[in-house]
Amino acid sequence: MALCLGAVLKPLYYREIPCPDTAQVLRWLQEHLPLPMGSQKVLTPSGLRLEGSGAKLAAFLWSGLNTTYLKIFQWSERPFPRQNRWLKEVERAIQSQFPHRYPQLPEVDPSQGSIFEQLEPFYPQTVKYFRRIPNGEFDLQRVYWWEKRWREEVQSPHPQRQPVLFRQPAPEPAPLEWDLVIVGGALGAIYGAAMARLGYRVALVERLPFGRMNREWNISRRELQTLVEFGLLSPEEMESLILREYTDGFNKFFDGNSPVRAPVLHTPTVLNLAIDAEKLLQLCGQILRSRGGAIYERSEFQRAYIEEQGVTVVVKDLTTQEAFSLGSRLLVDAMGTASPIAQQLYGRRAFDSVC
Incomplete structure (x- = not known):
């Protein structure tokens, strides 16, 4: 596919199609893709071109990591009529033809x-x-x-009951004992310790045993140094957290299907420290508790009732299966990608991808 140098190349659509058979996707694309109004299609080795009424689009496929990728570009100043509506039709057609199919997990008791x-x-x-x-x-x-x-x-991205209710009194309101209730005990523990050191009353809710991590934490030395400058850690404590310091790191964009090779970007001081995350969290937990804070481990967020004066947070003890309430001036959501609060805010939009 040749493009004139003066053409405007505007990316319109990018999609990872869950099908490793790129030839199958190509056949569907060339034979069954819905066409925008007034367009004619021209087949290409990796996709097709759409032309008409002064508008031009290009769609092409490539494969990698056992899946297929689709990109659509506009390479004319003028779009097709109702082009945005057509792109939504393309999305629906792909979802219908190539749905995600996941084998069922075995149940664990x-x-x-x-x-x-x-x-x-x-x-x-x-x-x-x-x-x-x-x-x-x-x-x-x-x-x-x-x-x-x-x-x-x-x-099943179907709506569930809302975890956060606004201007609705809690059935059993809790007294405002805390300035902050933080739900999520990983980065939330660091934030909680910092706020406790500033004099705020902090309660931390963590669904796992507190301080247990099952992944490596990497950080840059300059970022870790901010915890010392803030007074959260001593220089000696900071150094004791460092398990390994790497001499170099690099980033490179995948260019296996591109005639233009991406340069290697060396980043020797970025995320080059592997740290003992469990030790860091334990240090933060000690600071939080020593300043009058509390840590509710093996406890899971259930619901929050937001009123003018504060919030009542309903939590379930996973050991006893009993619910209890915490009253706070502010609720901080540090639950990450699994957060039901984030899902409520963003309309339960499914993840784009998982690392």
Whole structure:
């Protein structure tokens, strides 16, 4: 496909199509893709061109990482009539033709033995290697929880009851004992410790045992230094958190299907420190508690009632399965991608991707 140098190349649409058979997607694209009003299609080796009434579009496919990618560009000053409406038709057609299909996860029942025993018949290699990891059973439970949560979100993004209710009194309002209730005990613990040091009354809610991490944390030295400058850590404590300091790092864009090769960007001082995340969180927990704060571990956020004077946060103790309430001037959501509050704010929009 040749483009004149003066053409305007405007990206319109990008889509990862969950089909590793790029030839199959190409046939569908060339034979069944809905066409914009007044267009004629010209087939190309990797897609097609659409032309008419002074408007020009180009659609092309490429493959990578066991999937297929589609991009659509406008390479004319003038768009097709109702072009945005047509792009929505394209999205619906792709979703109909190439839906996400996920095999069902086997159910895991904690009363029936370890997760290793229950998943081994289905995922023998996964279990094999998690058995070798310190605290591997705990980590595999976390992986299973995240996978289950991800599948539920992309398969059934139907509205559920709202976790945050505005201007509605709580059935059992709690006294405003706290300045902040922070839900999420990873980065939330660092923020909570900082706010407690400033004199605020902080309660932290964490659904896992507090301070347990199942992933590596990397940070830049300049960023870690801010915790020292703030007074949260001493220089000696900061150095004790560093497990490894890397001499270099680099980033490179994938260019396997491009005639233009992307340069390597070296970043030797960016995210080059591997730190002991569990030790950092324990230090933050000590600061928070020493300043009158509280940590409610193995507790899960249920609902929040927002009123003019504050918020009542309903939490469930996962050990006893009993609910209790916390009253606060402010609620901070630090639950990350699994946050039901974020899903309410963004209309339960499914994840775009998972790393």
